[in-house]
Amino acid sequence: MTPQELLEKNNKIADENTDIAKPDDLSNFDDISQGVRVIKEGDIKRIVVDRQGCIGARSCVVVAEDVFKMDEMDLAYIDDPEAYDDDTVKLAAEACPVLAIHLYDGEGKKIFPEE
Numbered sequence: 001m002t003p004q005e006l007l008e009k010n011n012k013i014a015d016e017n018t019d020i021a022k023p024d025d026l027s028n029f030d031d032i033s034q035g036v037r038v039i040k041e042g043d044i045k046r047i048v049v050d051r052q053g054c055i056g057a058r059s060c061v062v063v064a065e066d067v068f069k070m071d072e073m074d075l076a077y078i079d080d081p082e083a084y085d086d087d088t089v090k091l092a093a094e095a096c097p098v099l100a101i102h103l104y105d106g107e108g109k110k111i112f113p114e115e
Contacts, residue, residue, distance in 0.1 A: 003069065003071035003072065003077055004071070006077070006079060007033045007071070007077045007078070010033065010034065010035045010077075010078050010079075010081070011032070011033065011034055013035075013036065014034040014035060014036045014046065017036045017038070019038065019106070020036050020038070020045045020046055020106050020108075021104075021106060021107050021108030022108055023046065023048075023102075023104045023108040023109075023110065024108065025102075025110070026048070029048070029050050029052070030052055031050075031051040031052050032048050032049060032050060032051060033048070033049040033051055033076070033077035033078045034046060034047060034048045034049070034078060035047045035067075035078035035080075035081025036081060037081050037082055038082075039082050042085060042086035043086055043105050043106075043111060044086045044089055044090065044103045044104070044105070044111060045104060045105055045106040046103070046104040046105075046108075047067070047078055047081050047089060047093075047101065047102075047103060047104075048101070048102040048103075048104070049068070049075075049076045049077060049078060049100060049101055049102075050100045050101075050102065051075045051076070051077070051100075053098050053099075053100035054075045054076050054096075054098070054100045055097070055098050055100075056070065056073075056074035056075060056076075057096065057097050057098075058070060058074075058076075059092070059095035059096055059097065060076050060092040060093070060095060060096055060101055061076070062095070063088065063091050063092035063095050064083065064084045064088050064089055064091070064092035066079060066080050066083035066084065067079060067080055067081060067083045067084055067088075067089060067092065068092060068101075076100070076101070089103065090103060090111075090112060093112050093113075094112070099113045
């Protein structure tokens with residue numbers, strides 16, 4: 001599966017999931033890659049990469065290489081949102097120098113970055 005196909009598949013799964021609330025601020029992004037976490041225990045239930053904000057630093061991939069991948073344009077996308085625990089996913093989001101990774105709980109409340 002190509003990165004674009006995987007991105008579209010994960011976005012569709014996230015959009016269709018009715019158990020995990022959609023954040024109100026998703027409409028603020030023009031190009032996203034998102035994944036929902038339905039199996040993992042913990043607070044993080046939705047991971048969103050703002051692909052317009054992404055600068056291709058790859059720090060998210062270094063920290064959580066199975067969750068995040070880089071496409072042919074050097075933009076991050078979600079590969080497997082279930083691959084790591086909350087602490088590792090949050091470390092990956094915190095490692096992004098431009099805060100292009102947003103984390104939400106099951107109610108759609110932003111966990112990171114804080115507003």
